[in-house]
Amino acid sequence: MQRLTLTSAVAASLLLLGCNNPNAVDPFHPPESIEPVYSQRGPTAVADPSPSLPMANYPNKGHTLPRAFENQPPLNPHKPNYQISAKRNTCQSCHGINAKADVPVTHSSHRLDNGELDPHYYFCVQCHVGQADNIEPMVGNSFSAPGYPN
Numbered sequence: 001m002q003r004l005t006l007t008s009a010v011a012a013s014l015l016l017l018g019c020n021n022p023n024a025v026d027p028f029h030p031p032e033s034i035e036p037v038y039s040q041r042g043p044t045a046v047a048d049p050s051p052s053l054p055m056a057n058y059p060n061k062g063h064t065l066p067r068a069f070e071n072q073p074p075l076n077p078h079k080p081n082y083q084i085s086a087k088r089n090t091c092q093s094c095h096g097i098n099a100k101a102d103v104p105v106t107h108s109s110h111r112l113d114n115g116e117l118d119p120h121y122y123f124c125v126q127c128h129v130g131q132a133d134n135i136e137p138m139v140g141n142s143f144s145a146p147g148y149p150n
């Protein structure tokens with residue numbers, strides 16, 4: 001009786017581990033039909049040095065970029081690497097409520113009733129992404145919405 005229980009336990013854990021699934025993909029040896037995804041270092045071995053990336057170039061600085069779908073967070077036309085830490089949100093030093101006339105004020109939907117920044121919106125670059133034109137995306141994207149440019 002005890003052995004039977006043990007055998008079923010082993011069988012159940014094998015099932016859980018996916019050993020019985022003939023379609024399971026071995027992540028260390030994926031079939032050639034699956035295109036590999038690399039970090040920006042490309043297929044360079046971890047211990048090998050890789051050539052440094054070019055300085056990112058943001059050619060749309062000073063311009064509003066077209067949106068690709070309704071309600072899209074506006075794309076960030078300038079460099080996106082201003083510091084955002086627990087103590088300081090540098091985006092707010094330009095985009096805060098006292099913004100200069102040529103800087104768009106952080107959208108009112110990002111504020112609480114008392115006027116303070118809603119913490120849900122604190123990490124600006126989660127939605128407002130930079131648009132360098134000389135860095136290749138790691139994964140392609142063919143998304144398009146009717147009536148909007150690609």
Ligand code: HEC
Nearest residue numbers: 061062063064074075076077078080082091094103124128
């Ligand atoms: C030194 C001032 C300054 C800082 C800091 C700054 N911005 Fe900007 N931002 C601007 C100006 C000016 C514009 C207007 C377009 C332009 O001049 O590039 C702008 C435009 C934008 C826009 C486009 C808005 C629209 O309606 O199209 C977004 C999004 C944006 N910034 C996000 C950010 C984020 C996120 C940060 C922090 C990582 C940040 N900005 C930091 C000055 C700044």
Ligand code: HEC
Nearest residue numbers: 071072073074091095104105106107121122123124126127
């Ligand atoms: C959860 C996603 C999200 C986060 C996080 C976020 N935003 Fe936005 N933001 C949006 C969306 C969506 C819009 C477009 C609102 C609209 O047009 O209805 C927007 C609009 C804006 C605009 C354009 C305002 C205008 O009148 O055109 C600015 C500037 C902006 N955000 C700055 C910021 C800054 C600065 C931060 C960080 C403090 C931030 N956002 C965080 C989603 C986000």
